[in-house]
Amino acid sequence: MNQPLTVFVRADSVQLQDFARLCGQHANPQDYPHCSEVQGNVPIYQAQALREGDRGQVLDELHRLFRDGPGVMVVRQGYADLNVVDRHSQVFDAIFAKEAAQGLTADHFAKAGSNGRIWNSLQKAALQSPSSFVEYYANPLLGLVAEAWLGPGFQVTAQVNVVHPGGQAQQPHRDYHLGFQTEDVVERFPLPLHALSQYLTLQGAVAHSDMPLETGPTLLLPFSQQYAQGYLAWRRPEFIDYFQQHAVQLPLNKGDLLFFNPALFHAAGTNQTPDRQRMANLLQISSAFGKPMESVDRERMMLALYPCLLQRLADQVLDAQELDAVIACTADGYSFPTNLDTDPPLHGLAPQTGQQLMRQALRERWTYATFADRVAQMSAKRQA
Known part of the structure; x- marks a missing residue:
């Protein structure tokens, strides 16, 4: 008789060698026929190829990429008209100014003063400038990628993050839902629910500035979403060391899109420049069947x-x-x-x-x- 599968696991059961074996895989460009190239195990897509591809085939390819593949992708020229991005950046600037006047400057995910954050930028931007919101979110690529992972009826939320010069890198982590719970809480969920958590959201970002490597674009560890016990592992020193040795960074241009499975180990990088800000509109897109992180009216x-x-x-x-x-x-x-x-x-x-x-x-x-x-x-x- 086979040994029954243990579904309630503890943090001390994680094994770095199992994690390293998964992260040691290589992304084969032939598995992603719509991509133009693979850099650092990250498939790179041209926006036009996704727009012109057979929708069913694209959806299938992207879902496999997030689940069985490296778990992360980049779309070059996601916004072909950069004026659309710049106009929406001006909307964000107006919101930043309004919130600064109200004393709303706290960001719970970064050291005070190192970055700027607009929570619920989706709703705030819609109310601040409906015309800019419409032209910005009229981009069908956002929904195409979201539907590939989450299916229809997804719920978009968004948060703007601006990393100032000298802003330091984050600790590697996983994201919402279980990624935002303490280790003792995560241990109370059976392992199949750990897998389910990653199917409830998709992480994305729209680059609102050019992001050369020195500005600290997101550090990514391809294939790390495949490790079933990753929500119990990401705080452990040996996993942090492995991440720091093997994570990749890709420069982004204004208008590029980044999407990744929320279970992917990732971390914002250090902005090493003396005078350049790194600005992104972070998209956290939820399944129709899950609870979004933010309340949106x-x-x-x-x-x-x-x-x-x-x-x-x-x-x-x-x-x-x-x-x-x-x-x-x-x-x-x-x-x-x-x-x-x-x-x-x-x-x-x-x-x-x-x-x-x-x-x-x-x-x-x-x-x-x-x-x-x-x-x-x-x-x-x-x-x-």
Whole structure:
């Protein structure tokens, strides 16, 4: 009789040799036919190749990359029009100024003064400048990569990080969900839930500045997401030493995109320059089935963005794919949780989502007042 699998494991059970064997793999470019090259075991994609590729094949390839492959990818020229990125950087600058005036400067993940952080940059940017939000999040590549890992109905959250000159490197770590729990809490979860955690989010970043190596772009350890006990391992000295010896860094250009499995061991690097800031919009995209890290007032975002979307459709400057991309980043794409007494499914097995409501309103060209009324009705129906 085979020995039963131990599903509750302790931190002292981790084995560096098992981890090193997984991290010693090599990414074969032939396994990722849409990529242009592999650098440091990281597949590099050109944005145009992803846009023009067969959607089903691209989704399958990227999912395999995050699960069975190196777990990290770069998209060059994710934003071909850098003016879009620069305009959104100006929106972030305005938010930074507003929050500094309010005394909101704390960042729990870095030494005081070494960086700047905007929490919930998604909602704040939507309210600060709807027009910039629409053109920025109208990028279908964001949704393409997110759907490859998470499926439809994903929930976008975002946080801006600016690393000032001299900002120091982070300790290598894994990310939300279990990556944000203490070791003793992680030990209470059965090992299959450790694997499940990585399927609940996707980490991404939009480079808002050029990031040569001296500015400290993210250190990455390809294939490290495959180690089943990694949420118990990343704090241990021998794993930190291994990371520091084997992690890779790739320079990024403004407009490039970086995506990785949240279980990948990674860490922000040291900004060694005397006068250059490193700025990124960090995307933490959650599965429809998981709890996002940040609370986002999506109904307020829907109301703020609706007039701009309506006008852009009237001006014929937003195609259907771009419209879907904005709506996916704005409204909730999942029907639950809700109050099934007041919000029963009328056409199928699930009630209408915020995304479906927004698409219907734009398709039928509702007035703002009508849309606002229907959003209020939807909100009221979903209350317990």
